[in-house]
Amino acid sequence: MSTALRPMSPRDPHEDGRVASSLELFFDLVFVVAVSTAASELHHQLADGHVLDGVVSYLMVFFSIWWAWMNFTWFATAFDTDDWLYRVTTFVQMAGVLVLAAGIHPAFTDGDLRIVVIGYVVMRLAMVSQWLRAARQSPAHARTARAYAVGITACQVLWGASLLLDGTVATVAVVVLIACETAVPAVAERFEVTPRHPHHITERYNLFTLIVLGESLLASSNAFYGALHGAADVTDLVLMASLVLVATAAMWWIYFWPAHHRCVHDLRSSFRYGYGHFFVLAAAAAFSAGVEVEIGRLVATAEGDHAVLHVMSAVEASFTVTVPIALFLLTTWWLAIRAQAPRSVNVALPLAAVVVLLDPLVPVPVVVVAVVLVAVVVLLVRHAPVPHSTSG
Incomplete structure (x- = not known):
């Protein structure tokens, strides 16, 4: 890397061999911490029976993680210079992620969003400096870059003001601000x-999906660990760990079956793919929380801990696993698979999502989930993605 700054001119969208840079991969590492913390806090809220509060807090926190990551990613694909100033600004954003991660626990337990908002604002203001630099050095995109900078800055001022609110008014303010944040790119572009x-x-989206799927592998590992240390019945925990591994592998297979680059061909499809991934990523991370809930029930059953067992029924606990998987299947199908799949796949995948969703109502829910997912993978193996029209 040269010590001289490079002009922040737009990158060639047809550049050969363009892959994620080492800086982008380094940037993703701090999001591993944030995603893992959010999933862990969701698990504790679900296990304590605070389902609604836990889910609402999780969605708000996950939005802040995902939105900051996504904005950096789309900016990088357009203007990445990889000079020393770009790197230092990226490090500031990473610091903001770590601050945000430190605030996730109080956000879940006390509804205290102050630290999360501070970390979020640090990330976003660093992003503003990047857009201002692009506005100065890329005349063709100056209006767009300035619109981003003004819109993001206005949102951060409002986020700071929202800390003065509390109760229902604060919750409504968060929803309104999320809508404002997501509107900025639509206006600027x-x-x-x-x-x-x-x-x-x-x-870049594929790599982030791998990060969140990795949380489920960690949950599977925890089940194996519990079996080795006698936390519950060995057979039950090993079976759970094995089924989670199978389900996670199947989710990976399903997600990576289509050619994702075909999904981004114009502004409309870019927004659909980019924004729609919130549900893919949030669901994949929430799946790991559900697995931890199921493991907790197995341990509580073995130890006769009725206080834990009375908080959430077996059916309710199973839904913490099946709802995220069903959402992951539906959104992945809608965003990436639907336009590239033959009719049989387009019928089978939504049907599989419905079966998975309702699976807790049968006697062996997790087993059936694994079987259904494997059946979908077998179907995909028998078919290859097909070219599709880029009109919609």
């Missing part, structure tokens, strides 16, 4: 569409 490299941007 109307001036001049920023360039996007389909292979690069979808690779």
Whole structure:
């Protein structure tokens, strides 16, 4: 890397061999911490029976994680210079992620969003400096870059003001601010569409999906650990760990079956793919929380801990696993698979999601989930993605 700053001119959207940089991979590491903390706190809230509060807190926190990651990712695909100033600004954003992660626990337990908001604002203001630099050095995209900078800055001022609110008013303010944040790109891109490299941007989403799926593998490992240390019946825990591994592997297979770069071909499809991934990623991370809930019930059953068992029924606990998987299947199908799949796959995948969702009502829920997911994988193995029209 040269010590001289490079002009922040738009990257070629057709650049050969464009892949995620080492800086982007380093950037993702801090999000591992934030995602893991959010999933862990969701698990504790669900296990304590605070389902609604836990889910609402999780969605708000996960939005702050995902939105900051997504904005950096789309900016990088358009203007990444990888010079020393770009790197230092990225490190500031990473610091904001770590601050945000430190505030996740009080956000869940006390509804205290102050630390989360502070970390979030640090990330977003660092992003503003990047857009201002792009506005100065890329005349063709100056209006768009300034619109981003103004919109993001206004939102951060309002986030700071929201800390003065409490109760229902504060919750409503968060919802309104989330809507404002998501509206900024839609407004800014109307001036001049920023360039996007389909292979690069979808690779970045693929990598983040691997991060959140990794949380489920950690949950599977925890079940194996419990079996080795006698936390509950060995057979039950080993079976649970094995089924979770099978389910996670199947989710990976399903997600990576289509050619994701085909999903990003114009502004509309880019927004659909980018925004829709919130549900894919949030569901995959929540799946690990549900697995931990199920493991907790197995341990409580073995130890005769009725206080734990009375908090959530077996059926309710199973829904903490099946709802995230069903949402993951539906959104992955809608965003990436639907336009590239033959009729048989387009019928089978939504049907599989419904079966998985209702699976807790049968005697062996987790087993059936694994069987259904494996059946979907077998169907995908028998078919290859097909080219599709880019009109919709």
